[in-house]
Amino acid sequence: MKDIQIKKSAEVYDIVIIGSGAGGGMAGYVLAHAGIKVLMLEAGPFFDPAKNSAQLKWPYESPRRGGNATRPMGDFDAAYGGWDIEGEPYTQKGDTDFKWFRAKMLGGRTNHWARISLRMGPKDFKCYSSFGAGDDWPITYDDIKPYYDKVDRLIGVYGSNEGLENDPDGIFLPAPKPRLNELFVKKAATGLGIKVIAGRGSVLTAPLPGNKDRGACFFCGQCNRSCKIYGDFSASSCLVIPAIKTGNLKVITNAVVREILTGSDGLANGVSYILKDDMQEYSVKAKTVILAAGTCESARILLNSKSAQHPNGLANSSNVVGKYLHDSTQTGGAAILPQLLNRKRFNEDGVGSLHLYAPWWGDHKKLDFARGYHLEIFGGMMMPSYGGYFGFEGTLVPYINGYLPGADGKMKPGGGFGKSLKEDYRRFYGTLAGVGCHGTDIAKADNYCEIDNSVVDKYGIPVLKFNYKWGDEEIKQARHMQQTTQDIIKAMGGIPLGQPAGPDKKYGLDKPGKGIHEVGTVRMGDNADKSALNKWCQAHDCKNLFVVDGAAFTQQSEKNPTWTILALSMRTAEYILDQKRKLNV
Amino acid sequence: MNRRESLKAIGLSVSTVVLLDACKTNPDTPTEDSKTIVEPGRQAYETERDKHLQSEKYFTDHELATITILADIIIPKDEHSGSASDAKVTDFIEFIVKDEPEHALPMRGGLRWLDVKCLNLYGSEFKSCTQQQQEAICSQIAYPMLAKPGMLPGVTFFNKMRELTAIGFFTSKIGIADLGYKGNSPGKWEGVPADVLKQYGLEGV
Numbered sequence: 013m014k015d016i017q018i019k020k021s022a023e024v025y026d027i028v029i030i031g032s033g034a035g036g037g038m039a040g041y042v043l044a045h046a047g048i049k050v051l052m053l054e055a056g057p058f059f060d061p062a063k064n065s066a067q068l069k070w071p072y073e074s075p076r077r078g079g080n081a082t083r084p085m086g087d088f089d090a091a092y093g094g095w096d097i098e099g100e101p102y103t104q105k106g107d108t109d110f111k112w113f114r115a116k117m118l119g120g121r122t123n124h125w126a127r128i129s130l131r132m133g134p135k136d137f138k139c140y141s142s143f144g145a146g147d148d149w150p151i152t153y154d155d156i157k158p159y160y161d162k163v164d165r166l167i168g169v170y171g172s173n174e175g176l177e178n179d180p181d182g183i184f185l186p187a188p189k190p191r192l193n194e195l196f197v198k199k200a201a202t203g204l205g206i207k208v209i210a211g212r213g214s215v216l217t218a219p220l221p222g223n224k225d226r227g228a229c230f231f232c233g234q235c236n237r238s239c240k241i242y243g244d245f246s247a248s249s250c251l252v253i254p255a256i257k258t259g260n261l262k263v264i265t266n267a268v269v270r271e272i273l274t275g276s277d278g279l280a281n282g283v284s285y286i287l288k289d290d291m292q293e294y295s296v297k298a299k300t301v302i303l304a305a306g307t308c309e310s311a312r313i314l315l316n317s318k319s320a321q322h323p324n325g326l327a328n329s330s331n332v333v334g335k336y337l338h339d340s341t342q343t344g345g346a347a348i349l350p351q352l353l354n355r356k357r358f359n360e361d362g363v364g365s366l367h368l369y370a371p372w373w374g375d376h377k378k379l380d381f382a383r384g385y386h387l388e389i390f391g392g393m394m395m396p397s398y399g400g401y402f403g404f405e406g407t408l409v410p411y412i413n414g415y416l417p418g419a420d421g422k423m424k425p426g427g428g429f430g431k432s433l434k435e436d437y438r439r440f441y442g443t444l445a446g447v448g449c450h451g452t453d454i455a456k457a458d459n460y461c462e463i464d465n466s467v468v469d470k471y472g473i474p475v476l477k478f479n480y481k482w483g484d485e486e487i488k489q490a491r492h493m494q495q496t497t498q499d500i501i502k503a504m505g506g507i508p509l510g511q512p513a514g515p516d517k518k519y520g521l522d523k524p525g526k527g528i529h530e531v532g533t534v535r536m537g538d539n540a541d542k543s544a545l546n547k548w549c550q551a552h553d554c555k556n557l558f559v560v561d562g563a564a565f566t567q568q569s570e571k572n573p574t575w576t577i578l579a580l581s582m583r584t585a586e587y588i589l590d591q592k593r594k595l596n597v
Numbered sequence: 598m599n600r601r602e603s604l605k606a607i608g609l610s611v612s613t614v615v616l617l618d619a620c621k622t623n624p625d626t627p628t629e630d631s632k633t634i635v636e637p638g639r640q641a642y643e644t645e646r647d648k649h650l651q652s653e654k655y656f657t658d659h660e661l662a663t664i665t666i667l668a669d670i671i672i673p674k675d676e677h678s679g680s681a682s683d684a685k686v687t688d689f690i691e692f693i694v695k696d697e698p699e700h701a702l703p704m705r706g707g708l709r710w711l712d713v714k715c716l717n718l719y720g721s722e723f724k725s726c727t728q729q730q731q732e733a734i735c736s737q738i739a740y741p742m743l744a745k746p747g748m749l750p751g752v753t754f755f756n757k758m759r760e761l762t763a764i765g766f767f768t769s770k771i772g773i774a775d776l777g778y779k780g781n782s783p784g785k786w787e788g789v790p791a792d793v794l795k796q797y798g799l800e801g802v
Contacts, residue, residue, distance in 0.1 A: 057640075064638035068781060071768035075647055077689065078768065081696040082643050092640055189788025195799045202802075230783035356793055361780035395781055396773055398693075402764045410759055414742065427740040429671045429759065430732075437763060438677070441776045 018284075018293040025051040027588070028283050028298035030269050030313065033120030034574050035561035035581045036304030037247030038163075041254065042585035044261035048592070051296060052252070053267040053285055055305070056092055056116030059123060061238035061249045065090060068232060071397040078397035084113075086399040090123035090238035090246075091115040099470035102461075103477040110461075110478035111525035112308055118265060119248025120306065121528065122574070123238045127245060127365035128388070129169045129214040129575045131160050133178030136569035145382035145485065146454045146567040150538045150547035153180065159579035167245045167578070168220040170363075171212035179371040179571075185217045188231070190367045191360050193391025193445035196349055198368055200503035201387065201447075206370045206496070208389070213365025214245035214575075225254065233394075235364025244364065267294070268471055271317040272301055272557065278321035280557045286471045300588060300597050303534075304561040304581070308337070308461050311533035311563060312476050314544075315463045325463075327534065327544045327551035327559070334462050336455040336535050337478075338568060340527030341385065341486045343513075343520035345497035346446030347506025348405060349391075350416055353439045360393040360442070372451075372570055374492070381488040385451025385570045387496070393442035405444040405509075409436050412507060444509075447500055449493035452570045454485050455532045459524070480524040490521035529573050531562035549584040556597045560584050650695045660708050663724050664690055668762045670735055678775035681766050689765035700757065707754025714751065 027043055029036045032054040043050050061067075066088035071077040074087040081087075084094040093115040102112055115121040134153035135142035157180070163169075164183040171184040187210030190198065198208040215235060219228045226249070227241030235244045242249040255261040266288035273282040273295065284295040303310045311334045317326040325333055372384030396402055413436045414426020424432070464477035482490075494512055501508050513520035537543025540552035549564045551557040560581035562573050591597045636644045656664065668681035668690070681687075694701040711734070712722040719730045726734070738744055738751035739759070766772040794800045 066638055068783075070770070070773070070781065072770055072773075075651070075689075075692050076696050077693075077764060079693065079696065082646060090638075188786055192789045192793060192797070192799070195789065195794075195802045196797075199799065199802045231786035232781060232783060234781075351797065356790075356796075357777035357779055358790055358793070359779040359782065359784060359786070360789075362786045393778060393780070396767045396776055396778055398764050398768055402767055406763060406767060407760045409763070410756070411741075425740040425743050427742070427759075429735055429739050430673055431675045433759075434672050434675060434677075437767060438776060441778075 016292065018295065021294065021296045024297040024299065025049055026298075026592075027051070027300045027302060028053065028296060029302040029304060030272075030283060031120065031304035031306060031310075031561065032118050032252050032263065033247050033304060033306060033561065034122050034577045036302065037119065037122070037251035037255075038578050038581035039302050039304065039558075039560050039585045040261050041251040042582055043588065044255040044258045046589050047260060048589070050255075050261045051298070052261060052263045053269055053283060054118050054263060054265045055268045056118065056120075056265065058263070058265045059090075059092070059118040059238075059248050060253060061090070061123065061242065061246055062240050065238040065240045067234050067237045067240050071395065076398060077402075078399050080399045085124065085236065086397070088234070088237045090236060091121060092117040100475070101467065101469065102475050103464045103467055105477055105479040108478050108480050109523050110480045111523050112476075112478070112530075113525070113528045114306065114309070117248075118252055118263070119246045122245065122247040124236045125528075125574065126572075127213040127215055127235050128369075128572045129212050129245070130571035131180045131182060132569045132571050132576050133180055135178045136567075136571065139383075139567040139569070143376065143382045147537070149566040150536050150543075155547075156576070156579050156583065159583045160575065162582060163575060163578045165221075167214055167250055168216045168223075168226075169212060169214045169575075170210070170217045172210040174209050176371055182212070184212070185220075187211065188215075188217055188363045188367055190389075191362055191392035192355070193349065193352065193442070194368045194389045196352075196504050197389045197391065197445050197447060197500060200500045201370055201389075203503055204496075204499055206373050206387070208368055208370045208387075211366030211369045211388075213363060215363045215365050216243045217363065226250070229363060231361055231363060233361035233364045268473075269305065269313055270471065270473055272303070272313060272326055274317070274319050274321055274326065274554065276321070278554060280326070280554055300556045300558070302584075302588075303557065303559045303563075307530045307533050307562040308476055310559055310561055311337075311461055312463070314534065316474060322553065327553050327557060329553050330541050330544055332457075332535060332542065333544050334533050335457045335460040336532040337459050337461055337480065337530060338453040338455040338532045339524050340529040340568070340570070340572070341451040341453050341482070341489055341493075342449060342522045342527045343490050343493050343497070344388075344446060344448035345494070345501060345508060345510065345512075345520075346391075346444055347501040347504065347508045348408075348412055348440065348443050349445055349504060349506050350443070351505065352443040353416070355393075355442055357393065357442075361395070362392065379492065381485050381492065383452035383454060383485070383489070383570065385449045385489060385493055388448040388450060389445075390448065391445030396441075405440060406437065408509060409433075409440050412440070415507060445504065445506065447497055449497065450527065450529075450570060450572070451486075451489050451493065452568060453524075454483065455535070455567050456483065461533060478525075482518060482521055482524065487515075487518050487521060490519040491515075494519045529562075529568065531565035531568050531573050534559045534563035535566050536564050537566060548587045549580060550587075558584050558588065650692065653695060654691070655695050655701060656691055656705075659724070660705065661687055661691065663708050663711070664758075666724060666731065667735075667758055668765070670731060671759050671762045672766045679771050681762050684766045684769035684771040686762050686765035686769070689769075690761050693761060693765075700761065703754065703757055704761075707750070707757065710750050710754060
């Protein structure tokens with residue numbers, strides 16, 4: 013008997029969905045609830061937050077005290093995977109240093125994300141017309157608004173209605189109150205003319221009307237571990253697991269997709285994959301394929317799906333697949349607030365999403381860059397943990413205790429040991445506050461991922477090679493971010509942690525990919541020569557193929573992408589249902 | 598579930614079943630071949646890696662004894678809480694240098710530097726020095742801005758030793774209680790208490 017076989021399933025599924033994150037999960041949810049027989053392929057194992065979350069564990073329950081030797085965001089973080097995955101490399105072109113975070117598990121990266129749930133605004137969908145940079149989407153805010161509304165109702169999001177033109181309000185649950193440190197930041201930012209409002213996050217700060225399967229938040233602040241009572245949004249808990257319960261969605265886990273198969277008519281007719289469990293090759297037949305493997309992985313699958321009809325890769329006659337890759341810009345800063353030394357102790361965990369943020373406030377007529385950023389405000393008495401508090405301000409205490417009078421009111425040299433140092437750790441606890449700045453990157457054809465034909469992963473699939481450089485626009489934006497951060501720290505009277513980075517370090521602009529907001533590799537557009545998907549996320553070249561993850565974005569904004577992915581995927585799923593009724597797909 | 602039911606589920610009142618079941622960890626559930634270990638929420642390789650690291654020993658007994666003395670010099674018992682050794686900081690350091698190998702060599706070399714320095718100064722390895730001598734040598738490497746240039750290797754070592762000690766101590770049960778962290782317990786977050794807002798003049802913000 014041969015060791016490796018290709019096992020072809022004779023069963024034809026109405027729809028095969030590749031990926032179970034926000035995009036794939038939402039499509040599966042809508043279609044399964046509409047009675048369609050759906051198969052979902054997920055590259056990682058099954059994950060149910062109710063059973064698999066590390067919620068409420070103490071740091072001493074981890075031998076590494078929450079450290080990040082095996083999980084880049086700490087031992088209790090929900091994501092299986094990280095920046096590097098054994099046997100699944102990616103390569104870089106020239107001096108590119110793109111970072112690619114992958115979570116291989118049911119629900120993907122939605123299990124550990126910060127739940128920051130922002131709508132893009134009317135101007136964001138018309139980026140070029142509004143700001144003179146980037147491209148316009150083939151849809152408007154009005155096209156997608158009904159779906160944002162439905163996502164708000166289905167999943168739940170807290171926030172405050174503000175009536176801001178380009179930061180649309182939603183159907184909000186009550187926003188959580190800010191932590192003490194965050195109020196200091198708010199006060200400082202407000203004094204600088206920056207409007208600070210309640211954060212917007214997909215956490216059930218109150219019971220979700222009409223939903224009996226999800227519990228309301230009990231405020232442990234640990235959303236990144238995923239939630240045992242489904243009090244926050246993960247695609248696993250809120251979309252895929254409920255869809256399985258309809259009986260219409262079947263999920264095959266540990267199924268790594270090799271390529272999408274097409275027939276002589278050029279249409280998609282199935283998917284081939286490797287099952288990690290037995291390392292055998294499989295294929296399934298499908299009438300329609302929905303791709304949602306994650307922005308870069310989706311591009312990779314399309315580029316690797318070559319055939320006589322699609323010699324340049326599937327959905328790629330325009331040659332744009334992989335191009336226009338863009339991630340959020342980000343930098344920020346933190347400070348110790350001396351006025352908070354020896355602060356009163358109380359449970360300040362709050363929610364594991366954002367309590368306060370500042371939507372973009374700038375006037376571009378007075379600025380030398382076209383697109384803005386928002387501020388995410390943080391601080392408080394966090395759980396002491398390696399990679400949490402003690403990967404942060406705690407270990408800095410011996411480096412800053414020389415700058416402030418000691419418990420006895422006298423100055424002393426920085427560092428030390430013994431009872432006096434022990435007292436300093438205590439005094440400084442919970443005094444850190446800061447801002448993260450997260451902005452728009454203008455999509456560029458020159459920033460891309462492509463197939464590196466000289467390198468394969470352990471399944472024999474050619475890997476991605478990245479080419480990415482921040483533009484002048486993004487660097488100018490980072491300079492502004494850094495000025496804002498310093499101004500806020502100064503206004504708070506904080507002791508800044510770290511020196512401001514100069515132009516040689518792009519003003520502290522993080523490496524591309526680090527925002528984990530990468531989008532745009534299979535962009536939408538009306539012109540089939542310049543885009544891969546039409547306004548329904550349907551491939552111009554292959555009408556029974558849809559892409560419903562961040563890859564479909566024409567141009568991101570400074571708003572985090574997940575809420576838009578969910579709304580777009582829901583809209584596409586409803587379009588597919590409509591087309592099925594009309595027998596078009 | 599509404600919030601009250603969630604709280605119940607988490608174990609604050611009678612009905613503890615739902616979540617406590619969900620919270621239960623079964624680290625030692627053998628599968629059919631009784632080799633692989635299934636730990637809910639962890640990948641098999643993580644469990645295997647932890648087990649492997651715990652089966653290995655990095656530091657010698659001499660080094661471990663020295664680490665324990667140093668850790669207690671850095672975080673001694675006081676009127677609030679116990680010492681670093683009470684919180685088993687040495688065990689944490691032994692694990693973390695295997696988990697994050699970049700600490701291993703600087704720790705080993707730093708400990709040796711300290712012993713040799715003490716032999717030259719006091720005629721005895723650090724561990725066997727008097728408490729006064731131990732604290733005296735620590736004073737020369739514990740204040741980076743004041744340390745003499747020749748002491749720089751010791752400063753670098755002490756920085757690391759102090760950092761690992763603080764992490765080990767303040768992430769232990771004793772250390773968390775000492776800091777007064779009140780969270781990781783289900784409740785309702787109603788914002789900063791009124792008296793605290795008043796203390797900082799933030800009532801209207």
